[in-house]
Amino acid sequence: MSALADLLAFQRETEALAQVAERLGWDQETVMPRGAYAQRGEETAALEGVLHARRTDPRIGEWLAALDTVRLAPAEAAQVQRIRRAHERQMRVPLRLATALARTTSMAQGLWADARAREDVAGFLPTLSEVVALKREEGQALAGGGDPYDALMEDYEPGATGEETAALFGRMRPRLVALREAILASDRGASALSGRFDEAAQMALATELAGVFGYDWGRGRLDKAVHPFSSGSGQDVRITTRTDPADPLNCIYSTIHETGHAVYEQAVDPAYLLTAIGHGASMGVHESQSRIFENQLGRSSAFTRWLSGRMVELFGENAPSDPAEFDRAVNRVHPGFIRTEADEVHYNLHIMLRFDLERALIRGEMEAADLEEAWNARFARDFGQQVTRPSQGVLQDVHWPVGLFGYFPTYALGNVYAGCLHSAMRRDLPQLDGDLARGDLAAPLHWLKEAVQRHGGLYEPRDLIARATGEPPSEGPLLDYLEAKFGRLYDL
Amino acid sequence: MSALADLLAFQRETEALAQVAERLGWDQETVMPRGAYAQRGEETAALEGVLHARRTDPRIGEWLAALDTVRLAPAEAAQVQRIRRAHERQMRVPLRLATALARTTSMAQGLWADARAREDVAGFLPTLSEVVALKREEGQALAGGGDPYDALMEDYEPGATGEETAALFGRMRPRLVALREAILASDRGASALSGRFDEAAQMALATELAGVFGYDWGRGRLDKAVHPFSSGSGQDVRITTRTDPADPLNCIYSTIHETGHAVYEQAVDPAYLLTAIGHGASMGVHESQSRIFENQLGRSSAFTRWLSGRMVELFGENAPSDPAEFDRAVNRVHPGFIRTEADEVHYNLHIMLRFDLERALIRGEMEAADLEEAWNARFARDFGQQVTRPSQGVLQDVHWPVGLFGYFPTYALGNVYAGCLHSAMRRDLPQLDGDLARGDLAAPLHWLKEAVQRHGGLYEPRDLIARATGEPPSEGPLLDYLEAKFGRLYDL
Numbered sequence: 003m004s005a006l007a008d009l010l011a012f013q014r015e016t017e018a019l020a021q022v023a024e025r026l027g028w029d030q031e032t033v034m035p036r037g038a039y040a041q042r043g044e045e046t047a048a049l050e051g052v053l054h055a056r057r058t059d060p061r062i063g064e065w066l067a068a069l070d071t072v073r074l075a076p077a078e079a080a081q082v083q084r085i086r087r088a089h090e091r092q093m094r095v096p097l098r099l100a101t102a103l104a105r106t107t108s109m110a111q112g113l114w115a116d117a118r119a120r121e122d123v124a125g126f127l128p129t130l131s132e133v134v135a136l137k138r139e140e141g142q143a144l145a146g147g148g149d150p151y152d153a154l155m156e157d158y159e160p161g162a163t164g165e166e167t168a169a170l171f172g173r174m175r176p177r178l179v180a181l182r183e184a185i186l187a188s189d190r191g192a193s194a195l196s197g198r199f200d201e202a203a204q205m206a207l208a209t210e211l212a213g214v215f216g217y218d219w220g221r222g223r224l225d226k227a228v229h230p231f232s233s234g235s236g237q238d239v240r241i242t243t244r245t246d247p248a249d250p251l252n253c254i255y256s257t258i259h260e261t262g263h264a265v266y267e268q269a270v271d272p273a274y275l276l277t278a279i280g281h282g283a284s285m286g287v288h289e290s291q292s293r294i295f296e297n298q299l300g301r302s303s304a305f306t307r308w309l310s311g312r313m314v315e316l317f318g319e320n321a322p323s324d325p326a327e328f329d330r331a332v333n334r335v336h337p338g339f340i341r342t343e344a345d346e347v348h349y350n351l352h353i354m355l356r357f358d359l360e361r362a363l364i365r366g367e368m369e370a371a372d373l374e375e376a377w378n379a380r381f382a383r384d385f386g387q388q389v390t391r392p393s394q395g396v397l398q399d400v401h402w403p404v405g406l407f408g409y410f411p412t413y414a415l416g417n418v419y420a421g422c423l424h425s426a427m428r429r430d431l432p433q434l435d436g437d438l439a440r441g442d443l444a445a446p447l448h449w450l451k452e453a454v455q456r457h458g459g460l461y462e463p464r465d466l467i468a469r470a471t472g473e474p475p476s477e478g479p480l481l482d483y484l485e486a487k488f489g490r491l492y493d494l
Numbered sequence: 495m496s497a498l499a500d501l502l503a504f505q506r507e508t509e510a511l512a513q514v515a516e517r518l519g520w521d522q523e524t525v526m527p528r529g530a531y532a533q534r535g536e537e538t539a540a541l542e543g544v545l546h547a548r549r550t551d552p553r554i555g556e557w558l559a560a561l562d563t564v565r566l567a568p569a570e571a572a573q574v575q576r577i578r579r580a581h582e583r584q585m586r587v588p589l590r591l592a593t594a595l596a597r598t599t600s601m602a603q604g605l606w607a608d609a610r611a612r613e614d615v616a617g618f619l620p621t622l623s624e625v626v627a628l629k630r631e632e633g634q635a636l637a638g639g640g641d642p643y644d645a646l647m648e649d650y651e652p653g654a655t656g657e658e659t660a661a662l663f664g665r666m667r668p669r670l671v672a673l674r675e676a677i678l679a680s681d682r683g684a685s686a687l688s689g690r691f692d693e694a695a696q697m698a699l700a701t702e703l704a705g706v707f708g709y710d711w712g713r714g715r716l717d718k719a720v721h722p723f724s725s726g727s728g729q730d731v732r733i734t735t736r737t738d739p740a741d742p743l744n745c746i747y748s749t750i751h752e753t754g755h756a757v758y759e760q761a762v763d764p765a766y767l768l769t770a771i772g773h774g775a776s777m778g779v780h781e782s783q784s785r786i787f788e789n790q791l792g793r794s795s796a797f798t799r800w801l802s803g804r805m806v807e808l809f810g811e812n813a814p815s816d817p818a819e820f821d822r823a824v825n826r827v828h829p830g831f832i833r834t835e836a837d838e839v840h841y842n843l844h845i846m847l848r849f850d851l852e853r854a855l856i857r858g859e860m861e862a863a864d865l866e867e868a869w870n871a872r873f874a875r876d877f878g879q880q881v882t883r884p885s886q887g888v889l890q891d892v893h894w895p896v897g898l899f900g901y902f903p904t905y906a907l908g909n910v911y912a913g914c915l916h917s918a919m920r921r922d923l924p925q926l927d928g929d930l931a932r933g934d935l936a937a938p939l940h941w942l943k944e945a946v947q948r949h950g951g952l953y954e955p956r957d958l959i960a961r962a963t964g965e966p967p968s969e970g971p972l973l974d975y976l977e978a979k980f981g982r983l984y985d986l
Contacts, residue, residue: 018540021533025521026514033525037712038730041513044768048510052544220529238530276536 005068006078010277012065013085016056017276021234023049028233028240032225054100062089077279080460084278087160094143103136107405114403123374123392130402131370134363137407141364151364154408158285159415161462164361167411170418171354174477179384181485182347185335188492192330194249197320201245207316208243208257215261215295216447217241218268230256232263235281239267250317251332254309255296262295263288265447269455279459285409287463289416290423291450297346297417298424298483299446303329303490304438312441333491337385339394346417347488351384353414356399360407419467421480423454426471497560498570502769504557505577508548509768513726515541520725520732524717546592554581569771572952576770579652586635595628599897606895615866615884622894623862626855629899633856643856646900650777651907653954656853659903662910663846666969671876673977674839677827680984684822686741689812693737699808700735700749707753707787708939709733710760722748724755727773731759742809743824746801747788754787755780757939761947771951777901779955781908782915783942789838789909790916790975791938795821795982796930804933825983829877831886838909839980843876845906848891852899911959913972915946918963 026049030042066086074082110129117126141150151164205226212224222234227242234240241260245253266282274280282288299305303326310328313321322328335345341352359376362368368376377396378389389395401409427449428434437445453470460466467475488494518541522534558578566574602621609618633642643656701716714726719734726732733752737745758774766772774780791797795818802820805813814820827837833844851868854860860868869888870881881887893901919941920926929937945962952958959967980986 014536015540015543018533018536019544022514022518022537022541025518025537029517029521033715035711035713035715035730035732037710041510041729041767044506044510045514045517048507049514051507052511218529219527221527223525223527237533238527240527275533 005065006072006074006082009062009065009069009085010078010081012056012059012061013081013278014276016053017278017280019049019053019056021236021238021276023053024234025238028242031227031229031231032242050104057088058092063093077274077460081278084459088278091144091157094146095140096143099136099139099143103140103405106132106136107403110403110405111400114397114400118393118397121392121397123396126397126403127370130373133403133405134370137405138364138366141407149365151361151408154364155411156408158409158412159463160284161464162286162411162415164365167357167415168361170477171350171357171411171414174350174414174418174481175354175384177481177485178347178351181488182335182337182351184494185347185488185492186337188494190492192334192491193327194334195251195320195322195331197317198247199250199317199320201247203316204245204250204253205243207250207312208245208253210312211254211257212241212261214441215258215300215443216265217261218265221268222264224257230260232260232267235267236270236272236275239264250313255300255332258300259292259296262292265295266291266455269451270458271456274458274460281459283457283459283461283466284463285412286415286419287454287466289413290419290467291455293416294420294424294450298420299438299443301332301346302435302438304435305441306332307439308441330491333487335488335492337387339381339385339387339389340398346484348385350414350417353410355380355384356401356410357414360402360410364407415463415475418477418480419463419475421477421483422467422471422473422475423450424483425479426453497557498564498566498574501554501557501561501577502570502573504548504551504553505573505770506768508545509770509772511541511545511548513728513730513768515545516726517730520734523719523721523723524734542596549580550584555585569766569952573770576951580770583636583649586638587632588635591628591631591635595632595897598624598628599895602895602897603892606889606892610885610889613884613889615888618889618895619862622865625895625897626862626899629897630856630858633899641857643853643900646856647903648900650901650904651955652776653956654778654903654907656857659849659907660853662969663842663849663903663906666842666906666910666973667846667876669973669977670839670843673980674827674829674843676986677839677980677984678829680986682984684826684983685819686826687743687812687814687823689809690739691742691809691812693739695808696737696742696745697735699742699804700737700745702804703746703749704733704753704756706933707750707792707935708757709753710757713760714756716749722752724752724759727759728762728764728767731756742805747792747824750792751784751788754784757787758783758947761943762950763948766950766952773950775949775951775953775958776955777904778907778911779946779958781905782911782959783947785908786912786916786942790912791930791935793824793838794927794930796927797933798824799931800933822983825980827980827984829879831873831877831879831881832890838976840877842906842909845902847872847876848893848902849906852894852902856899907955907967910969910972911955911967913969913975914959914963914965914967915942916975917971918945 023046026046034042062085066082066089069082106129110133113129114126117123137154138150141154144150144153144156149164155162155164155167209224213219221237222239222241225240225242226244228244230242230244232239232241241257241264243253243257243260266288270280282291306329307325310322310325313328314323322331333345335347337348338344341349344352355377358380359368359373363370363373374392374396381387381389381395427446430449431437431445434446437443454466457466461469464475515538518538522538526534554577558574558581561574598621602625605621606618609615629646630642633646636642636645636648641656647654647656647659697718704716705711713729714731714733717732717734718736720736722734722736724731724733733749733756735745735749735752758780762772774783798821799817802814802817805820806815814823825837827839829840830836833841836844847869850872851860851865855862855865866884866888873879873881873887919938922941923929923937926938929935946958949958953961956967
């Protein structure tokens, strides 16, 4: 049993160092002095170097080999399997390629930000082509003859494949497009909020909302950041939000979203602390928690009724006094170019566009040079609008420049999982709307913790959702929910 | 030249990782959630493990051996020499001893805090005896037949020895005791401030004072901490302070003190960033900067005149309207049991007591069991008061429990260096008091940066002070300064 003990002790230190990297990332986005960027780059690179050396340490292979025939308890078996999977992937990528990827994507991030500011697709094309070439090579190295896009997706959503995802999205797209068109054709409008909303009061409300959604302040904190995120696992899980005096909904729903991610990490069984299963099961499952917090719970008409009352108390006449009007403002469907600002109806259409394009790129069915034209044509088709500026189109997201191919679909998978979980939760909690209308989230939080969150990375994503809901994940519950909700809001 | 390039590149990564540890320490004392302690312990230990492995990496010895006959430019030669010294010390301490020290001192810190809270010297004695035994063994291993206390001191103040320090302190002590007695016998009293001082206004003043003392906000920040400290080097040097509504002087002079440490780190030549000479020359030289900021500049009657005006503006009638009265309050001489609360006259007497006792302990001339009695007898002799509670005596400082033997004298050496630098600075800056009375620190800050700070660790401590002042460091200037200053304040 010494190989097991050695392997798990080594992994524990690696997990602890990965948490240090989380702390350093949080620091950079919230409290770091502005003049520390260059030095911080070296600090982060040195720590990443340590983590990379540990993850490719040849002793891991030896320990794993010694464990081939050993029978393990389920939690240990899952840990060993996760370590084995990560190790085998590390071993397949030659050092030369890993180094080239790190160097190129690190440089590409700055070049992309400049190109986006200048609306200069052509200037960024050589860099993007290089990133695509390297990611194709990585995908092929990982796939070992299989599909290179599937191999890249595996990093973010183990068990998912491009083909299955394409089929899933293919079933979703017509119903979403039809819903979108019915809403835009309806007479029923919805206004955004107007007026100015005190930013300190927004932060006070954000603090209150994090608490309402079960955030454990003893193991976390809330700060401001330009792009809200949650960071860390176990006993130190921090969230960030932002405030805009013209748009309190941005602060409110960013906070609830990040609280969803953070509560998931905080809810993982403490026995898994600093182990390979001591965090969320996948990007998709993580997103399912942030989305169900934000949308199915936070944007439900029952909850917005309670929230509407708090808004009036905090912001006076600036907040709509009619809860129904507030509900429609929160759930306003509004076509737009930017994915991160999209509503529940449009969001998945943004993802499908990116998924099809990036899959074609990695499989060699499209070149980076053809990307802008393909993006704009597809956008016109799905959204009925012509992209006129690359910053509103192909240059809007950081994902491709930094090499995150295979990541986008996990956002939509998260929405699909959230739909499944929400449907099962509604079945188990008939009194849910009454609770939400009082701002009482105890029952749904308990349900999600028991069904999903406490298991951490013990189960594979699809198995986890199937165990939680009683059936394999599918798009039906999400689409039924969207059609019912927006049908009601827009009198369809 | 490849050995040199390899060695310096390796060192640069180690320095960057040491900066990550600084960030992690700052985080723990300022923003970490209270429930994160256990996990943070593992995170810190994992990072310390990485640093230890790097510092004992056998390749360092190989690179150094290859450099034995290579002629280097001064800055590179200094870097190589600092790396060589640290490496040779690491190599002399057997792994078993290093591990036992890390484990024992880490455990001892918590046990000490409990024992101090319970006033229980006897209960802590076995732990302290074990720490002393291990530190003796470490001192002997490092000394290789020489003086074990000198060997421990070398970690904090390269080039200093116990014998020289004892002689220095022997010359200082009678003059300090005589000054103390003259002050306490004088008719001239000084009152502490009374009233309540708004804590937000204290923080605003702390921010202003850090700026006045040259702190670069672009490469730092100010936060609150229970025990104020400064942290980091180069582009990220953070300071902390604390506020007590009854005592604004604590906040003011803690801030100026930590600003002294921080400005030193910020002023080091950027060419030395993340190298072995990219930070202060020694603990003593570091303390000389914090002390000259705090005392010779910050507690000068010229500066307190300016500060008195700001106090009245900020705190109204709570601040003494008479600048002379404020000056006496700032410089009040007051016997007390606690080192960290001591005034300029008493402070070094606290250090001398600890130095004599810890040197005797490490040299085997005293046992831990005899420490309390020796402490109390010496305290009664030098301070004229009987210690009645161990928390005011032998259990007051964390240094011995965590194994910091040889560290205490650097506080007094810092005061001695500050006296030397102040005397030389006064010679070069005849207009200094006029500047200080206007709150204008530009000239002394420039003088200290040029004479001391920008050199980082390029020179050995005594050489650095000698270059800055034109003569080797000695106690005369400090004692002359103290006798003149307090003679004036107390009409001696």
